[in-house]
Amino acid sequence: KQEVTQIPAALSVPEGENLVLNCSFTDSAIYNLQWFRQDPGKGLTSLLLIQSSQREQTSGRLNASLDKSSGRSTLYIAASQPGDSATYLCAVKEYGNKLVFGAGTILRVKS
């Protein structure tokens, strides 16, 4: 059974810091990995989608990498801002076409 783990569970950083969120998964038989952002009481917003054949994807200050063989992905946020405060979720799409989520990392960026 696929298991997705996110470390750390919570992170508090001062504004302007670069930070890395980690995601690991146990079964490398995946189509892709997707990073989402969730604000309190809101839905999930897709940030980046990395296909299994890709190594990384970039969008603005966000960069996500994928090492499928080792079952790891990282989300790098450059020059963090208070508006980046949210819960970040990673999810892998299995060959059975189901999305399996990690528990998330709660990020707080202090001004």
Place this chain on the structure above:
Amino acid sequence: NAGVTQTPKFRVLKTGQSMTLLCAQDMNHEYMYWYRQDPGMGLRLIHYSVGEGTTAKGEVPDGYNVSRLKKQNFLLGLESAAPSQTSVYFCASSRGQGQYGYTFGSGTRLTVV
């Protein structure tokens, strides 16, 4: 382009009552999903559909039924609500199998008293 729309956004039910949650997508996606999100449990798949007229069970299907009569709509029904079904429910859609990502709705917060 609205994406995935869920109605209602909030609802309070009494134990034993029934209700239907509606999910509508305007992206012509084939696959649709219902998830529930609970503190400490993450997002868990309830039911999903791979096309109009099809449904399948996910990880936590008990107490729920679904229907996909039209490609753009996916309904989640609770026949006899229980306090354990208090949760936030999310609908999602995907273009198809393989490399496509998911688009989520904004959620329905359901409380069963």
